[in-house]
Amino acid sequence: xxxxxxxxxxxxxxxxxxxxxxxxxxxxxxxxxxxxxxxxxxxxxxxxxxxxxxxxxxxxxxxxxxxxxxxxxxxxxxxxxxxxxxxxxxxxxxxxxxxxxxxxxxxxxxxxxxxxxxxxxxxxxxxxxxxxxxxxxxxxxxxxxxxxxxxxxxxxxxxxxxxxxxxxxxxxxxxxxxxxxxxxxxxxxxxxxxxxxxxxxxxxxxxxxxxxxxxxxxxxxxxxxxxxxxxxxxxxxxxxxxxxxxxxxxxxxxxxxxxxxxxxxxxxxxxxxxxxxxxxxxxxxxxxxxxxxxxxxxxxxxxxxxxxxxxxxxx
Numbered sequence: 001x002x003x004x005x006x007x008x009x010x011x012x013x014x015x016x017x018x019x020x021x022x023x024x025x026x027x028x029x030x031x032x033x034x035x036x037x038x039x040x041x042x043x044x045x046x047x048x049x050x051x052x053x054x055x056x057x058x059x060x061x062x063x064x065x066x067x068x069x070x071x072x073x074x075x076x077x078x079x080x081x082x083x084x085x086x087x088x089x090x091x092x093x094x095x096x097x098x099x100x101x102x103x104x105x106x107x108x109x110x111x112x113x114x115x116x117x118x119x120x121x122x123x124x125x126x127x128x129x130x131x132x133x134x135x136x137x138x139x140x141x142x143x144x145x146x147x148x149x150x151x152x153x154x155x156x157x158x159x160x161x162x163x164x165x166x167x168x169x170x171x172x173x174x175x176x177x178x179x180x181x182x183x184x185x186x187x188x189x190x191x192x193x194x195x196x197x198x199x200x201x202x203x204x205x206x207x208x209x210x211x212x213x214x215x216x217x218x219x220x221x222x223x224x225x226x227x228x229x230x231x232x233x234x235x236x237x238x239x240x241x242x243x244x245x246x247x248x249x250x251x252x253x254x255x256x257x258x259x260x261x262x263x264x265x266x267x268x269x270x271x272x273x274x275x276x277x278x279x280x281x282x283x284x285x286x287x288x289x290x291x292x293x294x295x296x297x298x299x300x301x302x303x304x305x306x307x308x309x310x311x312x313x314x315x
Contacts, residue, residue: 008273010137013148015269017133019262020151021212022231024158026239026261027254028075028205029232035166036178036198041097043206043232045104046078047225050207051214052111058124059117068211075207076200078104083196109222116221119214126215127154147216154212155258158205163251174198206232230285235261237292264288 025047032040050071057067078100085096109115121129128147135141143149165171176184177194184191206228214220239253239260247256264285271284 008270011269011273012266013133013137013146014130015265016262017128017130017147017151017216018213019265020148020155020258021128021209021216022265023155023209023235023258023261024151024212025206025209025228026232026235026257027155027158027162028202028209029229030202030236030254030257031162031198031205032202033233033236034178035175036195036202038093038178038195038199039097040079040082040199040202041094041229042078042082042100042104042199042203043097043229044225044227045101045108046075046203046206047210047213047228048108048220048222049074049078049104049111049225050210051220051224052108052210052222053207054211054214055117055119055220056111058119064125064127068208071211072204072208075210076204078207079200079203080196082203083199086199087192087196105222112220112222115223116219118219121218128212128216129218130216131218151212159251159254159258162254166250170197227282227285230282230289231261231264234264234285234289234292237289238263241292241295 025043029040029043032038053074054067054071057070058064062070081103082093082096082100085091085099086093089096091099119126121131126132128150130147132141132145133147136143136146166175173184173189174194174197176187176189177191178198181191184194210220210225213224236257237260239256239258242263243252243256243259247253267288268281268285271281276284
């Protein structure tokens with residue numbers, strides 16, 4: 001069966017919607033990875049924690065907004081656990097994240113009571129759903145029901161709040177901790193507190209993304225966060241590689257991370273459209289991330305080579 005370009009175009013809105021949802025998670029990864037300069041591996045566990053808490057509260061007839069708030073708070077508690085392991089127990093951030101991620105698998109299973117729980121969009125007033133996207137495409141619902149629009153607005157609100165927060169004294173001290181921890185200590189900043197706070201904030205956003213994805217796909221699964229940290233890093237790296245020369249403002253850099261997540265999912269959807277074996281997606285993801293990670297290095301090498309060539313020419 002020949003490849004059909006219209007078929008790919010029909011699938012792209014779904015890729016964009018997923019990219020936007022994972023963009024919330026990517027912002028959380030950006031806070032720990034770029035702002036705090038910490039490689040936090042808690043993400044794979046806290047993503048599922050958000051989905052687990054959300055689906056349990058929703059199926060027990062709690063308000064959907066309250067369920068989202070508690071999903072965010074549950075993610076913050078996961079970040080707090082990693083922060084305590086690091087700050088109080090003196091464990092490196094990577095190992096602390098691995099320990100928390102490992103423990104969260106059991107915690108998430110305990111929260112849900114079983115490996116997965118489905119939610120039917122007919123029984124709940126969800127904010128986003130794959131069904132809404134399909135119905136908008138068919139003209140059965142107006143455009144404002146589209147998850148692309150609703151998640152897009154949600155993301156703009158998140159970016160706006162974070163832009164405001166990182167302009168406050170607390171936010172600036174958090175950024176200073178990530179930029180130079182020794183200098184921050186010399187300025188009287190409580191760097192240990194800021195590390196824990198940053199981990200909590202980042203994982204809270206990751207869990208919120210998990211709650212949104214649970215709505216979109218209609219279920220929460222114990223393995224839904226597996227590989228999330230790689231996707232988050234891919235979004236951050238792709239966004240930086242493509243937009244770093246354009247987006248200098250902090251809010252725009254957060255936006256570039258979201259765009260990186262969207263681009264990542266469009267690439268994945270294109271790979272699936274080309275009928276490549278889905279089992280190789282993780283390998284392809286690793287290669288894509290490696291290439292984009294290498295771009296800044298290659299650029300620096302090229303600039304040094306150009307400078308030396310110019311210097312030799314002038315001599």
